Amino acid sequence: MAVSDRVVLSKDPNAKFLALPKEDLRRFIELLMVDYDVIAPTLSDQVKGQAITFTKLRTFADLAVGFVDSQRPGNYRLQAADDGSYFQYGNPETSLKWFLHPPRLVMWTADVAADGFKIEEEPGPERPLAFFRTTACDWQAAYVLDLIFMRDPVDPHYRKRRESALFVTCTCTRATGTCFCHDMGTGPVPNPGYDINMTETGDSFLLEAGTDKGRAILARLPLQPATPEQLAEAQSAVADVVERTSGRLNTEDLPERLMKGLEHPQWDVMKDWCLGCANCTLVCPTCFCYTTNDRISLDLKKAERERTWDFCFSWTFAAMHGANPRGELRQRYRHWLSHKLGFWVEQYGAFGCVGCGRCITWCPVEIDIAAIASIVRGDGK
Numbered sequence: 001m002a003v004s005d006r007v008v009l010s011k012d013p014n015a016k017f018l019a020l021p022k023e024d025l026r027r028f029i030e031l032l033m034v035d036y037d038v039i040a041p042t043l044s045d046q047v048k049g050q051a052i053t054f055t056k057l058r059t060f061a062d063l064a065v066g067f068v069d070s071q072r073p074g075n076y077r078l079q080a081a082d083d084g085s086y087f088q089y090g091n092p093e094t095s096l097k098w099f100l101h102p103p104r105l106v107m108w109t110a111d112v113a114a115d116g117f118k119i120e121e122e123p124g125p126e127r128p129l130a131f132f133r134t135t136a137c138d139w140q141a142a143y144v145l146d147l148i149f150m151r152d153p154v155d156p157h158y159r160k161r162r163e164s165a166l167f168v169t170c171t172c173t174r175a176t177g178t179c180f181c182h183d184m185g186t187g188p189v190p191n192p193g194y195d196i197n198m199t200e201t202g203d204s205f206l207l208e209a210g211t212d213k214g215r216a217i218l219a220r221l222p223l224q225p226a227t228p229e230q231l232a233e234a235q236s237a238v239a240d241v242v243e244r245t246s247g248r249l250n251t252e253d254l255p256e257r258l259m260k261g262l263e264h265p266q267w268d269v270m271k272d273w274c275l276g277c278a279n280c281t282l283v284c285p286t287c288f289c290y291t292t293n294d295r296i297s298l299d300l301k302k303a304e305r306e307r308t309w310d311f312c313f314s315w316t317f318a319a320m321h322g323a324n325p326r327g328e329l330r331q332r333y334r335h336w337l338s339h340k341l342g343f344w345v346e347q348y349g350a351f352g353c354v355g356c357g358r359c360i361t362w363c364p365v366e367i368d369i370a371a372i373a374s375i376v377r378g379d380g381k
Contacts, residue, residue: 008189009171009189009199009206009208009231009234009235009238010171010189010197010208011189011190011191011192012192012208012210015208016208016209016225017199017206017207017208017225017226017230017231018206018207018208018218018223018224018225018226019201019204019205019206019207019223019224019225019226019227019230020198020204020205020206020207020221020222020223021203021204021222022086022203022204022205024221024222025065025086025205026060027221027222028221029057029060029063029132030060031217031220031221032130032132032166032168032217033057035127035128035130036127036128036129036130036166037056037125037126037127037128037129037130038056038057038129038130038132039054039055039056039057039096039099039129039130039131039132040054040055040057040062040063040064040131040132040133041053041054041063041064041087041089041092041132041133042054042055042057042062042063042064043064043067044093050078051076051078051092051093052064052067052069052078052089052092052093053092053093053094054092054094054095054096054098054099054131057132063132064089065086065087066080066081066085066086067079067080067081067088067089068080068081068085068088068089068174069089069090069176070176070177071090071176071177071178071179071357071360071361072176072177072178072360072361073177073178073360073361073363073366073367073368074360074361074362074363074364074365074366075361075366076093076361076362084202085200085202086200087133087170087200088173088174088200089174089176090135090172090174090175090176090178090179090357091135091137091138091176091179091356091357091358093283093358093362094283095138095141095283095284095285095356095358096131096134096138096141096142096285097141097145097284097285097286097287097288099129099131099161100142100145100158100161100162100165101145101149101157101158101288101290103308103309104306104307104308104309105122105157105306105307105308106122106304106305106306106307107121107122107157107292107304107305107306107307108120108121108122108304108305109302109303109304110302110303110304111301111302112300112301112302121156122157124157124160124161125160125161128164128165128166129161129164129165129166130165130166130167130168131165131166131167131168132168133168133169133170133198134167134168134169134170134190134194135169135170135172135181135187135190135356136169136170136171136172136181136186136187136188136189136190136191137179137181137184137186137187137285137354137355137356138285138354138356139167139169139186139190139191139193139194140184140186140187140190140191140354141285141286141354141356142162142167143191143193143350144285144286144348144350144351144352144354145158145162145286145288146162147348147349147350148288148348149162149288150162157307166195166196166213166214166217167193167194167195167196168194168195168196168197168198169190169194169196169197169198170190170197170198170199170200171187171188171189171190171197171198171199171234171238172187172188172238172241173188173199173200173201173234173237173238173241174237174240174241175188175240175241175244175245176357176361177357178357178358178360178361178368179241179244179245179355179356179357180245180246180248180249180355180357180370181245181354181355181356182241182242182245182246182355183245183246183247183248183249183250183251183355183370184249184251184351184353184354184355185251186354186355187241187245187355188238188241188242188245189238192210193210194210194211194214195209195210195211195213195214195217196208196209196210196214196217196218197210199234199238200234201230201233201234201237202233203230204226204230206226206230206231206234207221207223245355248370248371248374249355249370249373249374250374250377250379251341251351254341254342254373254377255341255342255343255345255346257376257377257378258337258338258341258342258373258376258377259338259342259343261376261377261378262334262338264375264376266372266375266376267330267331267333267334267376268330270329270330270333270334270367270372271328271329271330271333273365273367274329274333274365274367275364275365276313276315276329276332276333277313277364278311278313278314279359279362279363279364280313280336280358280359280362280363280367280369281311281312281313281336281359282309282311282362283358283359283361283362284358284359285354285356285358286340286352286353286354287309287311287352289309289310289311289312289317290307290308290309290310291307291308291310292305292306292307292308293305293306293308294306312326312332312335312336312339313329313332313333313336315327315332317332318332337369337372337373337376339352340352340353340369341353341369341373353369355370
């Protein structure tokens with residue numbers, strides 16, 4: 001296949017692609033494990049029938065290799081790949097958010113001392129984190145979280161994890177039935193900023209360094225320049241993903257159109273369709289809301305402040321003394337979708353949705369955020 005002029009494997013015009021034979025992947029992972037706790041896709045048996053999830057690797061054998069998934073609204077299935085591919089599955093059930101912005105975090109502890117209180121802040125992870133096979137949309141989600149937690153005032157807990165982390169992203173060569181990254185401008189080729197990017201071909205991984213840190217790691221691997229045939233194979237696969245992740249949601253003027261559609265009748269449909277279970281916010285890689293709780297020991301000598309995730313689908317989330325502006329599920333669903341695809345842009349300069357499709361896959365009643373937004377926008381029925 002001729003290399004398309006429209007679809008590129010890197011947004012860096014000076015990118016150099018080096019091929020790592022698949023049999024040397026173990027060497028790559030074990031090299032990362034020398035200096036980092038490697039967070040990578042693994043098999044989880046906590047979901048019936050199993051699913052891919054992000055977990056800290058203990059050994060290379062933990063890595064989920066040789067699987068393909070099927071994702072569609074309210075449905076996830078995993079099976080062995082029969083073509084020798086390693087990573088032909090979509091986004092894991094969990095995202096990087098679980099490690100950069102953990103669901104439960106003790107922010108500080110305090111002990112009574114002779115001269116007052118001794119306060120110890122949360123120290124952060126013992127070793128820096130390396131995120132392996134971060135999809136382009138998940139990489140964009142890290143950027144979105146940066147906009148939230150790294151602006152003044154900077155969140156110190158997030159910064160400890162984020163600034164020391166290494167990111168090995170991937171260019172997706174297969175799309176699932178719930179992906180719409182290209183519509184959101186987030187994939188399948190990741191935006192610059194990653195340390196290393198990888199693209200799978202039949203016999204190799206094409207690696208591209210994006211930072212000096214990434215180049216130092218690649219210099220220690222047995223790499224050869226990618227061949228024209230390998231580049232063409234990857235190009236063809238990426239072009240197919242672009243086609244499959246396009247055309248589900250028109251984002252032109254989307255924030256303005258959603259704001260004009262706050263009384264659209266579709267919101268009344270959602271109050272009877274949505275369960276308010278918050279599955280969508282749980283799996284979303286950018287939902288960041290949390291609450292804090294203080295705990296004091298019975299002898300009044302110890303205290304701690306704990307931060308835990310909170311969700312705007314909770315009835316109590318917006319409750320105030322004497323009033324709740326989002327007391328109805330219709331209002332809570334409208335707020336969630338309109339924030340993701342609407343006024344998040346005004347707040348942070350980027351969409352809060354990255355097109356990963358997790359909220360669609362893991363919704364028990366098969367709600368599709370792109371379809372609902374299209375209806376309110378005026379493009380759907």
